[in-house]
Amino acid sequence: MPNHNENLAIGWFTSEAPKDPLVDGCGLVMHAAEGENGELWARVGNRCLSAFRQLKNIEIHYLIALRESGAVYYAAAMDGARGMAAVPMMRPIAIDPFNSDPLVYAGVHQCVLGQIGFRVDTRVHAIQIQQLEDFARPFGTAHAGDSLSGNDNLEDMAELGGIWRVLDGNIHRTVAGALTRDDHAMAILDAGASSGLIHVLVDTGQAAAVAGLVWRARDRENFWLLKVSGEGCDLLRVEQGVETAVASDKQRRLKPNSTHSLQVLDAHGQVGCYLDGDRLFDRWFESEFLEDATCVGIWLNGGELRLRNFEAHPRAVSLPSEMQFDAPWLRFGEDVEYADDFAGVPGGLAGRAPSKGTHSWERTLGVGFIDVDGMGAARVRGTRESPDPGRSLYTLPWDESEFADLEVTITPPGSARGQHHYCRAGLVFWQDDANYLTFTAYLDDVYDGASIALFTKRHDFEELYDAVWTMLWKKIDWGKPFQLRIVFDGERFVVFVDGEPVMQRTLTDIYPDDPRLRITRVGLATNWEWGTDTGSVFSAFTARR
Known part of the structure; x- marks a missing residue:
């Protein structure tokens, strides 16, 4: 297959x-x-x-x-x-x-x-x-743009986004695009805000030449530059006039007598460089250097090469008013019903009262144990030689059946891959022994990357292959605490790991005709998922309504 x-x-x-x-x-x-x-x-x-x-x-x-x-x-x-x-x-x-x-x-x-x-x-x-007027205009949502065509020097107003400043050499507009006769030339304009998408078309001739995009520019001595030529591509960082080679790619290059697309993506701390849709350097780059600089521009040297249709877009633009959709569902709890720092006398979790709350923990399902060390942690009783025996649920009563906001910090056992330690810890929303949801981590030697998975039991039926999950790469790792937070209204849920939303669904996505789950208890879970837990640690549990 x-x-x-x-x-x-x-x-x-x-x-x-x-x-x-x-x-x-x-x-x-x-x-x-x-x-x-x-x-x-x-x-x-x-x-x-x-x-x-x-x-x-x-x-x-x-x-x-x-x-x-x-x-x-x-x-x-x-x-x-x-x-x-x-x-x-x-x-x-x-x-x-x-x-x-x-x-x-x-x-x-x-x-x-x-x-x-x-x-x-x-x-x-x-x-x-829809037909969108703002998108139909030249350069659409860009905050800087210029066709680079005409019959004059590039020293005046751009078609969009301010005045061109030529910092080196001379650049001349022609009907076929901008060119220079100098050894090299560079021009920038101030878009007024940081750019997240910068693009230009490169038309090559028969002779060798070099073109480039400039962004995160402050002045002639501080900027980023992506160069492309018939010999390859180079990513450069210029700081106080000193040029540093960041990366080089000799596999991808300009072809003679061709039109190429050159673009840079720069958002959320990550930079990607592309030639004709191919990602250059086989990687993305993370750098805060000049992240807030607002100037963008072009770089080129002499020859037959021409640049045209330059544009730079902000890192974020408004959804068009003609196409407004409802925002994704999200609700956070405002009032803390339970909070537990797992301090006090060491011993089993069952029968203990949380630090805040009027009820006590109970083991609602399973035969596994969670032990409180009295110093801020509740540890799954499991080792590599004798792991947790399977699904166990420790819960507290809950009287708001249509909403709960749960949060806990989990530290997976071990310190590195290959130690045969596994994490299967998480949270549970319980209606009764025939209806409940567990959201648990999967961290194991056999797969490169961790996950959070939802396992559903509805009407006393559970099908393993109806599980819903999301891979989290290295957000969950051995010995590294992570915060798991889940908001759930009986039908819709959003899962957060360290504040990032990582999974979002409704129960009717899985079983379209199912009624809402009535939440009667909430708490901690360990699970079987091709293996069981070997000693994960819970801390800082909070339940909000």
């Missing part, structure tokens, strides 16, 4: 049912990135541009704005989501300047979602198709 690693495509395609959205139209594609969960791709020319990895299983708003040639891609999610702007803002993801299909069809296409037998349906909450 083939591997279906690209499982969801959204966008504009040349038929109602494209055979392969990876090579068709203007679309966004979700790629399965194994331990890093999801990787968002955008079609650029005949490539798929990899915008970022570690995209989690949460509700996402996508927008693909068609242009006369190609499209601009955007995405948004709830506040704190990795790689995304927070609704009602959206992040510009990529520009495709090439596609020229005369007829396209809007579509959302699912290949497969699941792994080794697991299954859960993708939910499409709404689809809108």
Whole structure:
């Protein structure tokens, strides 16, 4: 059987049912990135541009704005989501300047979602198709842009975004784009805010030449520069006039007598550089150097090379007023019902009263033990030689059946991979012994990456392959405390790890006809998931209403 690693495509395609959205139209594609969960791709020319990895299983708003040639891609999610702007803002993801299909069809296409037998349906909450005035104007949502065409020197107002400042050499506009006769030339303009997507088209001639994008620029002595030529690509950082080579890529290069797309993505502390949709240097870069600088521009040297259609977009732009969607559901508890710092006399957790709250812990399910050390920790009784015996639930009574907000800090056992320590600890929302949800971590030697998984028991029925989970890469690691927080209203839930939303669903996504779960107890959970826990530690438990 083939591997279906690209499982969801959204966008504009040349038929109602494209055979392969990876090579068709203007679309966004979700790629399965194994331990890093999801990787968002955008079609650029005949490539798929990899915008970022570690995209989690949460509700996402996508927008693909068609242009006369190609499209601009955007995405948004709830506040704190990795790689995304927070609704009602959206992040510009990529520009495709090439596609020229005369007829396209809007579509959302699912290949497969699941792994080794697991299954859960993708939910499409709404689809809108609109003509957007703001996106139809030249450069769309950009805050700086210039076609670079004309018959004058590049020393005046840009078409959008202020005045060009030529810092080196001379740059001349022609009807075919900007060029220079000097050894090198650079020009910048102040967009007024940091840029998250910078793009330019590069038209090469027969002779060798070099082109580049400038961003995070403050002045002639402080900026970032991406250079491309017939010999390869280079990423440079210039600080106080001193140039530092950050990375080099000799595999990807300009071709003679060709048109190339050069773009930079710079948002959420991560920089990606792309030539014709291919990610350069085979990596992203993280740097705070000049992160707040607001100038962007172009760099080029003499020869037949020309630059045209330069544009820079902010790191976040507003969702169009014509296409406002409801924000993802989210509610936090305001009043603390229980809080437990696990201090006091050491002993078993069952029968103890939490630090705040009027009831005592009970072992509601299972035969495993959790022991309080009296110094701020409650440890799962398990070792490598004698792990926790399986699912055990320690809970407290809960009288608000339609909402609970639970939070706990968990430290997985061990200190590194290969020590045969496993984490299967988490939280539980309980109705009765026939209806409850467990959200538990999976950290194991056998898989490179950790996860949080939901296991559901409804009407005394549990199907392992109905589990819903999200991969978390290194957010959960041996010996490293992490904060798990889950808000749940009996139907909808959002899971946070260290403040980042990582999973978001409704129970009816799994079982469409199921009634809401009535929450009668809440607490701590250990689970079986191809192995059991070897001594995870709970601390700082809080339950809010």
